[in-house]
Amino acid sequence: MGIDQVIAARDRVLAADAAERPLTELLGDVLEALHGVAAFSVAALLLTDTDSMLPFGGIVEGLDPSQCTPFWDNELLDPDFAKFTSLARSAEPVATLSQLTDGDLARSPRYRKLYEPAGGGDEIRVAFTTGASCWAVAALVRSAELGPFPAAESHAVLELVPVAARAIRSAVMRRDRATADQAPTMLVIDSDASLVSATPGAAEVLAEFAIHGVDVDVPTVALAAARRAENLKNATGISMRARGSSGRWFRLHAAPLGEYQVGVVVEPAGPGDLVSIVLESHGLTQRESEVVPLLARGLSTKEIATEMCISRHTVNDHLKTIFSKCGVTSRGELVARLFADHILEHHHAATVHR
Structure with missing residues (x-):
């Protein structure tokens, strides 16, 4: 692996960042840059x-969707x-x-279950972090016949x-700003299920949730x-989430306006919204909901206590309540269920396979 390939790969990512490429396209550029410095097939x-x-x-490449x-x-x-x-x-x-x-790759369950049966060998894992x-x-996997990744790669x-982490961060922030610039839609619904009023542009959002053959105002x-x-x-x-006919996810927040009317705010849901909405649906309090993302990041009880400025005893009390409300018995089971039951479908829809 020569310095020229590394420079060319860095230049490709820098050029994509400078051009403010859309997020999916920039990820493609990052993946091609990785291909330029390392040999892998998955x-x-x-x-x-x-x-x-x-x-x-x-983006997923060379991996069977199953x-x-x-x-x-x-x-x-x-x-x-x-x-x-851990890597992050x-x-x-x-x-x-x-x-x-x-x-000894066979020491890894991931290798034995996923890579070895498909002829895969060594794997490079990367966390693109800033701060x-x-x-x-x-995860980059090469065929078994190529042997381990060379140290140079x-x-x-x-x-x-x-360089890639900063470019991805910039693209994510551009996407989030674009989403934030979209004004939320406000609906006022009467007790008889009629639409009293709505903000301009509501027709487009209402069409996202329309059911073919059913003619209703709301x-x-x-x-x-x-x-x-x-x-x-x-x-x-x-708060609740809903998927529109276009495949986009929305957050709906409803609150009483008076004795007979309810206001419903509809806005595009971001990744973080999906997590918080799911936690709310299980009846978790705000404080309990703050614990779950820290668990998902792999923090220990002591680290969670430090992060939240509470005692380890309080963290353990929160964990018992969270496990009970979500019907799980361990941290891993909690995160796996949160992902598989509520986020995996969104992840599949937003992933490009090539």
Whole structure:
């Protein structure tokens, strides 16, 4: 691996960043840059929610879609080497499976279950971090016949990570700003399920939830949110998520406006919204909801206590309540269920397979 290839790869990412390429296209440029410095045939370059480290789309290359669920089962449930959560908190954000297993890849459940049956060999894992935030992760797998990744290639990937991480962060922030610029839609719904008023542009949002053959003023999902807020008699209202006909996810927040009317605010849902909405649906309090993303990031009880400025005893009390409300018995089971039941579908829809 020569310095020329590393420079060319860095220049490609820098040019994509300078051109403010859309997020998916920029991820493609980062993946091609990685191809320029390392030899691999299977790759997953995945965006992560900076709060929970759960994935929300990206690019998958050369991986059978049927392996996606086993891949995440391993990541969230199996003891294994170089978990993304550990890598994101490590001083060295790049690791090869051959190094971590001292050359014995069979020590890794991930290798035995996923890579070896498909003829795969060594794996490089990457966490694209800036400061304490992880914006994306990657797993790059080469065929078994090529042997371990040479040290020069893993070092070249390491050289590329800071530039790529900053470019991905910029693209994510551009996407989020564009979403934030879209004004939310406000609906006022009367007790007889009629639409009293709505902000301009509401027709487009209402069309997202329309059911073919059913002619109503208020779509079922908005009416359901309004009825739940009305029945709960909760001044702060309730939040829920819904997927529109275009495939986009929306957050709906409903709150009583008076004795007979409910206001429903509809806005595009971001990755972090999906996590918080799911937690709210399980009846978790705000404080309990703050604990779950820290668990997902792999923090210990002591680290969570420090992060939240509470005692370890209080953290343990929160964990017992969270496990009870979510019907799980362990941290891994909690995160796996949160991802598989509520986020995996969104992740699949937002992932480009090539």
